[in-house]
Amino acid sequence: MSEPAVPSALEPASATETVAAPTSAIADWIRDLCGDQEWLAWVVITLIGLGALAALASVSAMVLVWMERKVSAHMQLRLGPMRTGWHGALQPMADGLKLLFKEGLLPRTTDLFSYLLAPFIPMATALLALAVIPFSETWQLADPELGIIYVAALSGMSVFAILIGSWGSNNKYSLLGGMRAAAQALSYEISLLLVLMTAVLMSGETAMQAIVQSQEGYFWNWWLIRAPGVGFIAFIAFIISATAELNRAPFDFAESESELTGGFHTEYAGMAFAMFFLAEYVHLLVAACLGAVLFLGGYLPPVPALAFIPGPVWLLVKAFGLVFLFMWFRWTFPRLRIDQLLNLEWKFLMPVALLNLLAAGALRGWGWL
Amino acid sequence: MHVNPYAVLALVLVLALVYVGGALIAARLFGERGRELARKHQAVECSSTPMGDARIQFKVGYYLFALVFMVFDVEALFLFPAVKALAEGDTDTGILMLEIATFVAVLFLALIYAWRRKVLEWQ
Numbered sequence: 001m002s003e004p005a006v007p008s009a010l011e012p013a014s015a016t017e018t019v020a021a022p023t024s025a026i027a028d029w030i031r032d033l034c035g036d037q038e039w040l041a042w043v044v045i046t047l048i049g050l051g052a053l054a055a056l057a058s059v060s061a062m063v064l065v066w067m068e069r070k071v072s073a074h075m076q077l078r079l080g081p082m083r084t085g086w087h088g089a090l091q092p093m094a095d096g097l098k099l100l101f102k103e104g105l106l107p108r109t110t111d112l113f114s115y116l117l118a119p120f121i122p123m124a125t126a127l128l129a130l131a132v133i134p135f136s137e138t139w140q141l142a143d144p145e146l147g148i149i150y151v152a153a154l155s156g157m158s159v160f161a162i163l164i165g166s167w168g169s170n171n172k173y174s175l176l177g178g179m180r181a182a183a184q185a186l187s188y189e190i191s192l193l194l195v196l197m198t199a200v201l202m203s204g205e206t207a208m209q210a211i212v213q214s215q216e217g218y219f220w221n222w223w224l225i226r227a228p229g230v231g232f233i234a235f236i237a238f239i240i241s242a243t244a245e246l247n248r249a250p251f252d253f254a255e256s257e258s259e260l261t262g263g264f265h266t267e268y269a270g271m272a273f274a275m276f277f278l279a280e281y282v283h284l285l286v287a288a289c290l291g292a293v294l295f296l297g298g299y300l301p302p303v304p305a306l307a308f309i310p311g312p313v314w315l316l317v318k319a320f321g322l323v324f325l326f327m328w329f330r331w332t333f334p335r336l337r338i339d340q341l342l343n344l345e346w347k348f349l350m351p352v353a354l355l356n357l358l359a360a361g362a363l364r365g366w367g368w369l
Numbered sequence: 370m371h372v373n374p375y376a377v378l379a380l381v382l383v384l385a386l387v388y389v390g391g392a393l394i395a396a397r398l399f400g401e402r403g404r405e406l407a408r409k410h411q412a413v414e415c416s417s418t419p420m421g422d423a424r425i426q427f428k429v430g431y432y433l434f435a436l437v438f439m440v441f442d443v444e445a446l447f448l449f450p451a452v453k454a455l456a457e458g459d460t461d462t463g464i465l466m467l468e469i470a471t472f473v474a475v476l477f478l479a480l481i482y483a484w485r486r487k488v489l490e491w492q
Contacts, residue, residue: 042372046377046380049377050380050381050384053381053384054384054388099396100395100396100399100400101399101400101401102396102400102401103400103401103402103403104393104396104397104400105409105410106410107410107411107412108410108411109410109411109412109419110412116393119389119393120385120386120389120390123385123388123389124382124385124386124389126385127381127382127384127385127388128378128381128382128385131377131378131381132374132378141377141381142374142375142377142378142381143374144374144375144378145374149446149449156442167424169412170412170422170424171412171413171414171419172412172414172419172425173413173414175424179427179428179431182431182435183430183431183434183435186434186435186438186442187434187438189438189442190438190441190442190445193442193445193446194445197445197448197449197452200449200452200453200456201452201455201456203456204456204457204458205456206453266413267412267413270396270400271392271393271395271396271400272393272396274392274396275389275392275393338491339490339491342434342489342491343489343491346437346480346484346489347484347489350441350480351477351480354473354477357448357452357473358466358469358470358473361452361455361466361469362466364455364456365455365458365462365463365465365466366462
């Protein structure tokens with residue numbers, strides 16, 4: 001951020017190279033300290049990065065839990081948590097402590113291996129996806145060449161957690177929730193993948209950093225606006241499929257609490273449940289960040305004059321805006337019926353996303369982008 | 370120094386395992402131990418004794434959707450090379466667009482077939 005004011009828009013984006021570790025003032029300082037031992041500098045920087053990733057995931061999940069409760073409360077003319085800390089800001093912390101001291105129940109009827117394996121998966125996919133989100137030109141833990149495909153693969157993994165957990169629980173509610181979640185996640189996976197392809201077509205890039213760089217300049221260069229119509233349709237399709245992939249209302253069939261007690265996590269108590277719960281919110285952050293990166297210019301400011309505000313702030317502002325949108329949906333739309341959900345995907349969203357992809361291809365191919 | 374980004378991502382996977390494993394072990398250490406009751410270890414079924422096994426036969430509808438999904442998921446991935454080629458702009462756009470459109474049209478036939486055979490109806 002303390003770089004001299006070189007017009008970076010004129011420079012070719014160097015993001016397609018494989019960058020080992022983020023380069024920034026701190027990273028350069030560590031490299032100086034380590035001198036010749038480049039590997040040592042790499043190890044230190046990577047460890048700091050991993051720590052920052054875990055901290056970001058935990059803190060943002062707590063903030064999101066608090067935000068969810070406050071937003072839903074205020075939408076229903078309630079106050080929500082008010083007692084622990086300022087406007088209940090410490091409530092998620094208190095909840096976490098309570099879950100830590102809870103008795104971890106282990107039902108005898110479960111399939112132990114799959115029952116214990118399931119809580120690991122959602123957190124792993126969430127952290128793995130968060131690791132490729134670029135927070136600024138230099139703050140990115142890893143930037144694989146096929147970033148988009150990588151993220152799509154991870155979003156496909158999350159259904160395994162629900163299926164394995166619900167099968168391992170050997171509970172009727174869990175299994176029903178798991179089956180529904182599988183049908184839903186599988187279906188919306190397709191439109192999500194098609195939307196990601198559209199993003200690749202619009203920007204011509206597959207690495208996350210390069211996609212953000214392709215939206216350099218004013219906010220009308222963001223893909224939401226720049227690709228006439230196509231970007232907007234892709235954005236709407238992205239929001240709908242992301243809501244479904246996250247199992248959030250109005251698509252919360254996996255744990256429709258009024259029908260299935262807790263859905264797939266009925267049998268989980270204490271910390272194991274907390275891991276599902278935490279991962280759900282990290283996934284929410286990842287989806288919002290992804291939407292911001294693909295369509296809203298990621299860490300880039302809306303006008304270059306605002307570039308003095310650092311990139312991570314811009315990304316988080318955009319991401320939290322999208323998170324608010326997801327929370328707003330939850331209290332606006334009632335839960336769909338499962339046939340409505342599947343019809344929406346197969347008979348509307350998927351064909352629209354496919355035609356939109358073709359339109360984006362025509363725009364890009366004949367040079368109108 | 371250039372390191373494969375996937376090596377870093379493998380470390381992230383280890384981090385995730387440590388994170389969740391650590392939390393579960395901590396809960397095991399600090400968690401309360403109540404009285405041993407056989408009821409505690411039953412599967413939840415609204416406070417009554419569970420009847421039979423949960424792993425029963427499931428609607429075939431779920432399986433059909435999984436099948437249709439396979440077709441379209443693989444399709445979306447197969448579109449990826451064409452999309453990448455189009456984005457890079459080295460190939461003749463007209464031919465490439467024609468190829469993509471043909472591929473998509475064939476898959477739309479599959480969707481129409483599934484639609485007509487009422488696979489997409491939830492009964």
